Amino acid sequence: MTEDPTTNTGFKWVGTRPIRPDGLDKVTGKARFGADLVLPNMIEAAIARSPHAHARIVSIDTTAAESMPGVQAVITGADFPDLKEAGAKQPDVFQAAKVMARDKVLFEGHPVAAVAAATRQEAQRAVAAIVVEYEVLPHVLTAGAAMADGAPLLHDDLITANVDPAPEASSNVASRALQQRGDLDAGFAAADVVIERNYTTKPVHQGYIEPHAAVADAGQDGRAHLWCSSQGHFDMRSSTANVLAMEPSLINVTPAEIGGGFGGKTTIYLEPIAVLLSRKAGRPVRVVMDRDEVFQATGPTSGSEMRVKIGVTNDGDITAADVFMAFEAGAFPGSPVGAAAMTALACYDIDNFFVEGFDVVVNKPKVAAYRAPGAPIIAFAVEGLIDELARAIDMDPIDLRLKNAAVEGVQAPYGPTHPRIGFVETLEAIRDSDHYRTPVAANQGRGVACGFWFNIGGNSVATVNVHEDGNVSVITGSPDIGGSRASMALFAAEEFGIDVERINPQIADTQTIGHTDVTGGSRVTLATGKVVVEACRELTADMCRRAAKMWDCEVEDVEWVNGHAQHASGTETPLSMAAIAAKAGRTGGPISTTYTENVRGAGAGFSTQLVDVEVDEETGQTKIVRYTTAQDAGKAIHPSYVEGQMQGGVVQGIGWALNEEYIHREDGTLDNPSFLDYRIPVASDLPMIETIVVEVPNPNHPYGVRGVGEVGIVPPMGAIANAIDRATGCRLHDLPMSPVRLLSAINDKNA
């Protein structure tokens, strides 16, 4: 076993590419996702949703629905505990109101009632029979409009946070985020070139293929069992318990396989509804969203309005940056504008800046996390402006970024000093790539952009059992959304020095394993990986102690080598794990341990990306011709899944750049709630995304891991905007850069 994170070499298993442990079940259809579970006596649910973007609920009449064939239970907001009345904190009140409206509906698709019936069709027919009388209210759909004087107010008790003194009146502005350093005026005065631009982006959905689904079985004893597809079943449990005013430990959540989440499955929607219906019907209840419900009532990430101004000297020193952002939160506070403010300038070393952001509620679904929440939105603006500045001073865009790059010892804009980071290495990897060295074709344009994401640590638990045959179970509480079972198995194989096929990674329910934070923030390989490593180390030490007993020698004379306890003298036959496990009852009992830690020391992630595009000037369609992404992984535990994360982030970013957007009608309803009209990229739209895995080890992790799941989605929109500009001479400042928008810009240019 080699663990020196400064060399990153010498591993037997870490860094290899075995087939994922869950692969066979997934390709044969055996894996059970959220909607696959069938329980005896299970019935099906459907949800009544608001047709209006903003309305007061005057009355709900469920009488007809309750008497319809097959109907077992009907619930409305009145069946849920009134958390506001109970004095709960405002975020908990808002979360409950998101799950089921009480007095007002705040977006199209907002749940107002739910039905459980023998079949889904019967439940849907009963939903159609529920009569809701609405008083339609004026709605507001964009951050700018919601901030304007006289805008319709969504909440009568929303006081802007982080403003001193606090406002006395309610508004649609939930909070203000601020980052500031140096002297902005002096910084701009020192610049030779200053450019200021306005930008807009639209809400985009995470676009996971698997719709939300949950099965609940509530017992007469006040307990409930919940099966659902999520990125964190412990958070599903605590949030569901909050909404239903239950003790969390009364709910056991079993994680289903997850068919994509990208941040969007870190929050609840259906789960409390399923539990409440099950409690009322006395039977297990399954509820599964249709795709239009997913678009109308879950996710997306924020639409935004931004203004960015940056100054640079003729020799490429960035002297000042001024950033304004207004992010749509959807119907309840909680846009990622705070993270956007912290990440906006994090790639660079800038002495003078002012970054201000506002979290603004609008009559759209409440936003949910989406890969590096907030960072891609502001990066579209900042990275586009950096490119405009590079052209203005006639400097290579990579050289400009290298000249101002954040490096170890530089104070990040959000405060702390950067430890060892790999941003420069990603820039150099792109600069030195075959792609960058290949000249751009005559009818194409090339763009570069960069991205930063913090990555996080957090709470994780691992239980490791050595079985009587010497094989190993590694049990954690981290849902596997990107191949983490494979990484956990590789860590264990490396630590024990045994074949990875002998490791069986499992994900346990909330009653079986200790609390584990969500699979999000690019944290699982780092944090859950660390507790797996530590648990394995406890067991190798334990097995050395047991071998010493079996040999009647001092433990100091025993070392662990390639899956065996070995006597230093060489006089004893090395003991395999199976041999030690066979005597476990005589040497101290079963070989098992649980290791728990709130892991810190996450290593920041950086990505630099390069894209060549070709634009059809007759249609405005952009074709991605070649795309290369370089990302600092710290250490790639399973390189295929690191590359997959890098490619996946890029592809979602391409969709965000070129096609994806929520299109609302004037009445506030969503015009494109299907994958036919909300177009995500498919394989035939794309070239193979070329990957360069940079490995600048994180010194705080035993294998140098940083985390790779998110930063890959930060640069694509900026990179593609830059490439389109260089291909067409048209600089777009609004997303998506769809054919209709680009064609309009081309026509304006030609006119």
Add this chain to the structure above:
Amino acid sequence: MVTVKFSASLRERTGESDLTVDAGDAPSVRRLIKLLDERFPGVGEQLSEGHSVAINGEIIADPLYEDIPDGAEVHFIPAIAGG
């Protein structure tokens, strides 16, 4: 000594960009917040909810009972949630 660096929004609240305190008065994040709340009434609630702490550059998500070593630089930063 422990050096406390305030974020821009905290700077607006406290009127100071940084503060040096005796390490014995702030051996943990909890004690540091208590001390800051005494000096800037009301800031303790703001720091206890929705903030992470970076101690010598290492971000700690749930830091209330974290020890602060002598000579440390402490940043209060908004809590970070990923996707």
